[in-house]
Amino acid sequence: MDVLINVVVALHIIGIASLLGGFLTQMKAMGAGTARFVPAMLHGALTMLVTGIALVGLNQADDQAVNNVKIGVKLLILVAVLALVYVKRDDEKVDKAAFAAVGGLTVANIFIATVWT
Template identity: 65%
Template sequence: MDPLIHAMIGLHIIGIAALLGGFLTQMKAMGKGEARMVPSMLHGALTMLVTGMALVGLHRAQGDAVNTFKIGLKLSLLVVVLALVYLNRDQEEGERVGTAAFGTVGALTTADVFIAVLWT
């Protein structure tokens, strides 16, 4: 079961990289008010959701203790990020994502990473 858990962790990190990487590539455009939710942000958030749920299930199947409060907090942040990205993903050429919504995606994603790493 450990190789499967490690594979899911790797995919989870790839999802984080896609979401955060998509955000970081749009930082310069955000300063100009022209930021867009790129497809990699949506795909990264969905990857994080699916692999995160799989990781919780795999750990529970092994009988490992799971911190449900931590997982619930991370899931809540990810659902907000996913909603913001999904609702703003298909903007017309003239429409741009608001700086507040775009900045919130970056801040919540970063908070999600720090919760995962620092909360033991």
């Protein structure tokens, strides 16, 4: 079971890397007001959602303690990111506030995952 959990964790990290990487590649365009949500951002967020749900289930099946409040906060943040990216995915330009919100919420999610014990 540990190997399966570690594989899913690796896929979860790939998802966050895709979401954050997509954001970082558009930072210069955000300054110019021409930033857009690239497909990697949507795919990364969806990967995070699926693997995150799988991780909770696998950890509970393995009788490991799961902090449901932490998972709930992370899920709410991820749903907000997914909503913003999904709704604005076809726009040629995304306003700076929405784009910055996605980046800020993504970084907040990373810190919640690593710092909240």
